[in-house]
Every structure is written in C-alpha cells, then in structure tokens.
Amino acid sequence: MMRNRLARAAAAALALAVTTTTLAACGPSDGTESGEPTTITMLVLGDKPTNGRLEAMLEELNPLLEEEVNANLDLFYVEWADWQTQYNTQLLAGDDSIDLITTATDWLFAWENAEKGAFLPLSEEMLQEHAPRTWEQVDAEGHWELTKLDDGQIYFIPEDNFTQWTNHGFFYRGDWAAEAGFEDGTITRFEDFTTYFEWVKENQPDAYPWDVAGANEAALIGYLQGHTDGQTIGQLTAGNYFPFQTTEADPYTVTSWYMEGDELLEAAELAKEWNEIGVWREDALNYDGQTREQFFAGLSGVDQHHTQTYVGTIVDNMTKKQPGSDPKFFYWGQENGNVFRDILTHGAMAVNATSNNPEKALEVYDVIRNDQEAYMLLTAGIEGTDYVITEDGELGYPEGYDSSTDALGSNFWAGRMDEFELDRVTDAPNKQEIYDGLDAVAKEYPYSTFVPNKDLIDPTLAAMGGVLSEYIPQLQYGKFDDPAAAIDEMRQKLLDAGYEDARDSIQSDMDAWAEERGLK
Amino acid sequence: MVMQASAATRTDVEEHDPVPTRPRASLLRRIGRNRTLLLMCLPAIAFFVVFSYAPMPGAWIAFTNFNYRDGIFGSPFVGLRNFEFLVQSGQLWLLTRNTVLYNLAFIVLGNILQIALAIMLNEIRAKYFKKISQAVMFLPYFISVVLIGVIAFNLLNYDTGYVNALIQQTGGDPIKIYSIAGAWPIIIVLFQLWQSTGYGSIVYFAAIMGIDNSLFEAAAIDGASAWQRIRYIILPSLKPTFIILLLFSLGGIMNGNFGLFWNLIGNNAALFSTTDIIETSVYRMILSQNNFTSSTAVGLYQSLFGFALVLLANWIVRRINEDYALF
Numbered sequence: 001m002m003r004n005r006l007a008r009a010a011a012a013a014l015a016l017a018v019t020t021t022t023l024a025a026c027g028p029s030d031g032t033e034s035g036e037p038t039t040i041t042m043l044v045l046g047d048k049p050t051n052g053r054l055e056a057m058l059e060e061l062n063p064l065l066e067e068e069v070n071a072n073l074d075l076f077y078v079e080w081a082d083w084q085t086q087y088n089t090q091l092l093a094g095d096d097s098i099d100l101i102t103t104a105t106d107w108l109f110a111w112e113n114a115e116k117g118a119f120l121p122l123s124e125e126m127l128q129e130h131a132p133r134t135w136e137q138v139d140a141e142g143h144w145e146l147t148k149l150d151d152g153q154i155y156f157i158p159e160d161n162f163t164q165w166t167n168h169g170f171f172y173r174g175d176w177a178a179e180a181g182f183e184d185g186t187i188t189r190f191e192d193f194t195t196y197f198e199w200v201k202e203n204q205p206d207a208y209p210w211d212v213a214g215a216n217e218a219a220l221i222g223y224l225q226g227h228t229d230g231q232t233i234g235q236l237t238a239g240n241y242f243p244f245q246t247t248e249a250d251p252y253t254v255t256s257w258y259m260e261g262d263e264l265l266e267a268a269e270l271a272k273e274w275n276e277i278g279v280w281r282e283d284a285l286n287y288d289g290q291t292r293e294q295f296f297a298g299l300s301g302v303d304q305h306h307t308q309t310y311v312g313t314i315v316d317n318m319t320k321k322q323p324g325s326d327p328k329f330f331y332w333g334q335e336n337g338n339v340f341r342d343i344l345t346h347g348a349m350a351v352n353a354t355s356n357n358p359e360k361a362l363e364v365y366d367v368i369r370n371d372q373e374a375y376m377l378l379t380a381g382i383e384g385t386d387y388v389i390t391e392d393g394e395l396g397y398p399e400g401y402d403s404s405t406d407a408l409g410s411n412f413w414a415g416r417m418d419e420f421e422l423d424r425v426t427d428a429p430n431k432q433e434i435y436d437g438l439d440a441v442a443k444e445y446p447y448s449t450f451v452p453n454k455d456l457i458d459p460t461l462a463a464m465g466g467v468l469s470e471y472i473p474q475l476q477y478g479k480f481d482d483p484a485a486a487i488d489e490m491r492q493k494l495l496d497a498g499y500e501d502a503r504d505s506i507q508s509d510m511d512a513w514a515e516e517r518g519l520k
Numbered sequence: 521m522v523m524q525a526s527a528a529t530r531t532d533v534e535e536h537d538p539v540p541t542r543p544r545a546s547l548l549r550r551i552g553r554n555r556t557l558l559l560m561c562l563p564a565i566a567f568f569v570v571f572s573y574a575p576m577p578g579a580w581i582a583f584t585n586f587n588y589r590d591g592i593f594g595s596p597f598v599g600l601r602n603f604e605f606l607v608q609s610g611q612l613w614l615l616t617r618n619t620v621l622y623n624l625a626f627i628v629l630g631n632i633l634q635i636a637l638a639i640m641l642n643e644i645r646a647k648y649f650k651k652i653s654q655a656v657m658f659l660p661y662f663i664s665v666v667l668i669g670v671i672a673f674n675l676l677n678y679d680t681g682y683v684n685a686l687i688q689q690t691g692g693d694p695i696k697i698y699s700i701a702g703a704w705p706i707i708i709v710l711f712q713l714w715q716s717t718g719y720g721s722i723v724y725f726a727a728i729m730g731i732d733n734s735l736f737e738a739a740a741i742d743g744a745s746a747w748q749r750i751r752y753i754i755l756p757s758l759k760p761t762f763i764i765l766l767l768f769s770l771g772g773i774m775n776g777n778f779g780l781f782w783n784l785i786g787n788n789a790a791l792f793s794t795t796d797i798i799e800t801s802v803y804r805m806i807l808s809q810n811n812f813t814s815s816t817a818v819g820l821y822q823s824l825f826g827f828a829l830v831l832l833a834n835w836i837v838r839r840i841n842e843d844y845a846l847f
Contacts, residue, residue: 282699283696469789
C-alpha cells in the first residue's frame with residue numbers, strides 16, 4: 001500500500017516534469033479502479049457551512065460516486081474573508097491534496113493562474129476518456145476555444161450551459177420612486193436617480209439614499225456604460241479595475257474610458273452632486289456595514305449588485321421584509337442597450353497541476369455535472385430536508401427552513417446545467433420577463449477567445465492598478481473639490497505608469513487575434 | 521570563523537602544544553558548561569531559523585517572473601524588472617518617507633513617554649494607587665487593533681461619530697475627519713502611544729527598580745531633591761536600556777504597525793499621502809493585484825534598508841560609546 005502510494009506520487013511528479021502533452025498517457029492512478037475509493041477534493045469559494053447539512057448530503061452523494069467511478073468527494077473552502085488573497089495563495093502553495101479548483105476568468109483570476117502553471121493542461125484525449133459527457137456537450141457548442149491559452153491547451157472546463165445574468169445595476173424601491181414622481185415608480189435613466197435620492201433624503205429621514213460601504217466604482221461605471229458605447233475587455237485587470245475598453249463603433253481599437261473622452265468627468269461631477277446631497281455616508285470609504293441588510297430594513301434607498309441577486313434574493317426578501325416596497329432593478333446600460341451577455345467562463349472548473357489523481361478528478365466532475373441525481377444532491381441537497389418540489393414543479397423549502405442558517409453551502413458554481421435547474425419559489429415573479437428583456441438587447445461579448453500576453457505589461461498593469469485605486473474611489477464618492485483637475489492628475493500618473501506602452505502591446509495582440517479570425 | 525582564527529593564533533603561540541584537537545574539546549566543554557543557557561536560547565534560535573532564515577531563499581521570487589509550475593527557482597529570471605514597478609508607481613519615496621517618519625515619531629515620543637511614566641510610577645508611594653494606575657495604563661495593549669479601528673470610526677466619523685455629535689451639540693459644524701489627510705499623523709501617533717506606552721514603560725520601570733539603593737541613600741544624605749535624584753541618578757542609569765531599546769527599534773524602522781494602520785485607514789485613498797506605509801501598500805498590492813513578485817521585491821527592499829539602518833545605528837553608537845554597541 002505504502003509502496004504503491006509512493007510509486008504513484010513519484011509517477012505524478014514525473015508526469016509534471018515531462019512535457020504536458022504526454023500527461024494523459026501517464027495515467028498513474030488507473031490501477032486503483034478496484035481498490036479503495038480515491039478521495040477527490042474540490043476547492044470551492046465560500047464560508048464552510050457548520051449546520052451539518054453538507055456532511056449529510058455527502059454521505060448520500062459518495063456511495064453514488066463510489067458506485068460510478070470508485071471515488072469520494074470532499075470539499076475545501078476558501079472563505080470570504082480576504083478571498084482574493086487566500087485563493088491565490090492557496091493555488092500558489094501547490095497543495096497536492098486538492099484536485100479540482102473552482103475558477104473563473106472574470107472574478108477568480110483563471111487566466112493569471114493558468115499562466116502561472118497552477119492548472120493542469122487538459123488534453124482532448126484525457127477529457128474524452130475521463131469526462132466524456134462534459135467533453136461532448138462543451139465540444140458540440142465549440143466552447144473549448146474559450147478555455148485555451150495561447151499555447152493552444154485547454155486549462156479549464158467552462159460552466160457554459162447555465163443561463164445567468166450577472167450584469168450590475170441599482171435595486172431601488174418602486175413605492176418611493178412613485179412618490180418621488182416617477183411614473184409606475186420606474187426609473188429609466190441613470191441621472192434620474194438624483195431625483196430619487198433627493199426625495200429619499202427629504203422624506204425618509206432614517207434612510208440613506210444609497211448606503212454603500214468601501215471602495216466602489218458603481219456610480220462611475222453605471223454612468224459610463226449608459227453614456228458611451230465602451231466595451232470593457234474583461235481579460236485585462238489592473239488591480240481591481242478594468243482599464244481597457246474598445247467601442248462598439250470601433251471594436252478592434254483598444255482604448256480606455258478612464259483616459260479618453262469627457263464622460264468620466266461627467267460621471268465624477270454627478271457623483272460629486274450626489275455626495276453633496278448626502279446620498280451616502282460621508283465616510284463611506286471607511287464604513288464597513290451590511291448595506292444589503294440596511295436595504296432590507298428600509299434604511300437605504302438603493303442597493304447595488306447584479307440581475308441574479310435581484311431575481312433570487314432581493315425581490316423575495318423585500319416582499320417579505322418591506323411589504324409594498326415594489327423592488328425594482330435598473331441595470332447599467334439600460335438607456336442605450338450597452339449591456340453584455342454573461343461570458344461562459346464566469347464559472348469554470350480546473351484540475352490542480354499538482355493533483356495526484358487528475359483522471360479520477362475529471363471522472364468525478366463528469367458525474368456531478370451530468371448525472372441528475374448527483375447534481376441535485378450536490379447543488380440542492382437532500383430532498384425533504386434541504387428542499388422540496390412543489391406542486392408546480394418548483395424548488396421550494398421544507399417547513400421551518402431558514403435560508404440564513406440552513407443553507408447547504410456546497411457552492412458548486414463551476415458546472416451548473418440549465419436542464420437540471422428548477423425555478424425556485426423564492427425567484428422573482430417577473431424573472432422571465434427580466435431575462436427576456438435582457439435577452440432582447442444584450443450583446444454577445446466579442447473577446448471571449450482573446451488572450452492578451454501580459455508577461456511584459458504586468459508591472460505596468462500593477463502600477464496602473466495602484467494609481468486607479470487611489471483616484472477612482474475618491475471620484476466615485478465625489479471627494480475631490482475639483483474633479484477635472486483630479487482626473488487630469490490621474491491621467492498623467494497613468495501615462496507615467498506606462499499606459500501607452502501597455503495599450504500598444506494589447507493593441508498588437510488584438511490586431512493579431514482579429515486578423516487570425518478574419519475580423520479585421 | 522572567529523573560533524578557528526583564535527585557535528590558530530593560540531597554537532602559534534603555544535608551540536609546545538602537540539594536540540591540535542584541543543580547541544574542539546574546549547568548545548565542547550564550553551557547550552557543556554553553558555548547556556542550561558544554550559537550552560534556554562534554543563526556542564528563540566529555532567524561531568528565527570524557521571521563520572527568518574529558512575524562508576530567506578524564497579526572496580529569489582523578487583528577481584523572477586514567477587509561475588507556480590516552475591516554482592521559485594525554476595521560474596524565468598528577470599533581473600531587476602520587478603523593482604522597476606516600485607519606482608514606476610512613484611510610491612517608493614512616499615512609502616519610505618511615511619514609514620520612517622511614523623517610526624521616528626513612535627520611537628522618540630514613545631520612549632520619552634515611557635521613561636516619564638516609569639519615573640512617575642516610581643515616585644508614587646501609595647501602593648494600591650500605583651498598582652491600579654499600572655493596570656489601567658497596561659490595558660490598551662491588550663485591545664485588538666481591529667477594535668481600535670472600530671472605536672476610532674465610531675468616535676470620528678462624520679454622520680454618527682461621537683466627536684462630531686459633541687461639536688454639533690455645542691453649536692459647531694461637524695468636521696470631515698476621514699477626508700483630512702493632515703489630521704491622521706496626529707491621530708495615528710496618539711492611538712499608537714495610547715496603546716503601547718503603558719506596556720513599554722515596564723522595561724524602564726524594571727530598570728529603575730534595579731538601580732542600587734545605596735545611590736539613593738547617599739543622595740538623600742547629601743540632601744538631593746526628588747528632581748535631582750531623577751536628573752542625576754535615574755536618568756543616567758536608564759541610558760543603557762534606552763540605547764539598547766533604541767537600537768532594536770531602529771532596526772525595525774522600515775517595519776510599520778500594519779494592524780493599526782490598516783484598521784484605521786483601510787482603503788481610504790484620500791488619506792494615503794500621509795498614512796500609506798510599506799506594509800499597507802504591499803498588502804493592497806497582493807490583495808488586489810495577485811502580484812507576488814512585486815510584493816516580494818518590496819519586502820526585500822524593506823529588509824535590506826532595515827539591515828543597513830541597523831548597521832549604521834550600531835556604528836554611530838559605537839562611535840559614541842563602545843560599551844553600548846550591540847556588536
């Protein structure tokens with residue numbers, strides 16, 4: 001047993017040393033099929049649940065996995081406190097006890113970590129053999145292209161068969177908006193929130209018009225998206241910011257709405273006006289409160305997040321906690337239709353580069369993604385105790401279930417499937433209407449397969465991130481006496497940081513990419 | 521090295537000694553004789569080996585374009601490119617200045633207050649009052665900086681802060697304290713002193729306790745006043761303690777009190793010009809930029825600078841009085 005394990009470890013190490021394409025052939029764990037089940041550990045994001053429901057679910061899921069692929073599943077949590085640091089540090093550590101890693105290209109640094117070698121490149125043969133159902137579905141839609149670095153290798157499996165809308169916007173109260181003079185209580189333009197905020201300030205003395213905490217750029221992005229045709233290139237981050245855009249009119253020229261045009265100044269002036277009205281706490285940057293709870297408690301006029309949160313959480317909570325509040329959603333780009341569909345790698349699953357059982361990990365993934373029974377167990381839990389199916393065929397909760405203490409918390413966000421997902425009783429009644437509305441106007445994100453080479457511009461991006469993190473939060477909260485001067489200063493510092501070199505480097509990658517695909 | 525050199529000299533002198541292994545035996549014997557002391561050192565030695573010396577080769581990351589697969593020593597070497605970022609960001613000078621100035625303020629004001637406090641405690645004769653004052657001054661040291669951050673916010677914030685409520689009730693206009701960069705050096709220094717003075721005074725208090733009583737008796741016979749006792753006996757006796765503490769703190773002059781700064785300031789960029797120190801800047805870099813190489817580079821810069829400062833401070837002290845130098 002011991003020798004066997006040693007041999008396997010040695011084989012795995014050897015496999016890593018050898019060029020990656022030969023990995024599939026190594027197959028170090030093939031021999032364990034009839035032996036003890038292998039435990040596959042999956043890294044997920046979120047706070048580890050302590051109510052015992054997860055363990056109970058795994059006790060039912062694991063026999064199923066043992067039967068199908070002779071493996072067990074275990075979860076490893078990267079908790080929300082400092083999750084960015086923890087996630088990257090965990091991957092950096094090269095911990096071989098983790099096999100599957102939840103990732104995403106837009107919020108979990110998938111490209112960065114793939115480039116850094118944290119993920120095992122997945123060969124086609126390996127996927128076909130060990131995750132055949134997943135391979136076929138993703139392949140049929142041509143989505144493997146979305147997961148390749150410029151070396152042409154597949155680095156993760158996209159959650160490409162799950163409809164969700166993670167476009168951001170304001171949640172606000174229709175009842176207050178109606179009293180503020182909006183027809184039907186519906187606000188249709190970003191600037192009109194000034195009127196709404198003023199009404200809240202005057203008529204709801206206990207509430208902040210928009211109670212918001214910490215560094216944030218929603219007030220700027222909301223304006224920019226609705227007043228330009230800028231299209232943010234999501235692959236390029238500088239710190240927490242996305243400084244590179246193209247325009248719909250000129251989709252293959254790289255620019256930046258932080259650097260060009262007057263819209264940033266207009267947005268900053270609007271933010272300054274809001275700050276003077278007292279829309280947020282004067283010290284919002286140092287404030288650290290639960291602002292969503294404030295919204296639910298009627299102490300904030302607005303909350304800010306994406307469509308999915310609106311249909312899944314906001315409507316249900318507001319209807320129960322603030323009866324008659326008529327919660328509504330205004331999304332960025334609603335005025336001019338400048339809104340994008342979700343990218344298909346907003347959730348993805350990678351195999352850890354140092355995993356001892358990469359093939360087994362893929363086999364387990366294939367089951368939890370494609371076997372309905374396993375899928376329901378992992379995503380919803382045990383029927384009867386974690387969820388019930390209502391007469392309408394919706395997913396509901398048993399008597400006395402409290403989502404804040406009884407949640408399953410398995411946080412499987414890297415392989416959900418539309419065909420297995422049920423409508424939930426907590427879903428907004430107008431969910432479909434909202435989806436259809438977005439569906440009618442939303443644009444396809446044009447740069448899904450664009451992988452700019454960041455090696456040479458990384459230090460520049462880091463320096464730009466430093467500059468942006470200094471200016472943007474202050475612009476967002478209207479803290480500069482003279483926003484125009486502050487923007488000039490910021491632009492000069494971004495130039496000093498090497499903005500133009502970075503833009504040129506991205507432009508030449510963009511040219512090559514567009515040419516390769518005959519787009520230009 | 522030193523051992524071998526002295527051994528060599530000795531064999532040169534003692535030409536008649538035919539046994540070359542003698543220094544070795546003597547070393548063993550010395551270890552044997554001092555085994556208790558060495559044993560007591562062991563935890564400290566182990567601590568530094570594990571947490572300071574063993575990770576040191578990892579500083580190589582600062583010179584690479586690090587990737588996980590190739591690891592620390594396999595990743596491509598890029599020379600000083602990661603350090604360019606420090607200069608490029610334009611922040612290096614600001615960070616060094618803030619870090620050094622804050623520490624100087626902490627060291628100078630801190631030591632003066634600690635010595636004053638220790639002397640005052642020493643002068644108090646009422647036993648219970650002395651114990652209680654000591655305990656009260658000690659207490660802030662045990663309050664977590666996270667709580668200090670919360671306390672500060674609840675005292676100082678604009679909308680609901682205690683200070684501004686007081687100002688408003690007395691007819692004044694509230695102050696936007698979290699937007700005034702100039703106010704924060706004072707606030708931070710005050711919080712730091714409030715937290716650390718009581719604890720720091722213990723060392724000085726102990727040093728005062730250790731002063732030979734006969735000196736005080738002689739002074740009393742000569743008719744020295746309380747002030748003269750302090751001026752001519754206590755203060756000179758505290759000098760070696762002060763210098764050693766000063767040297768230790770100079771070595772750490774490039775290290776900021778991360779917890780305090782982060783919890784008081786956080787991401788409030790309006791205050792960075794006067795409050796951003798190396799630690800907080802590096803923390804934000806890793807947190808938001810996934811940038812291990814640059815932050816290692818900053819760490820290395822910080823260590824080298826600190827090391828140079830220790831050597832310099834020790835050299836200056838040696839110039840003044842050799843007995844007080846650490847090495």
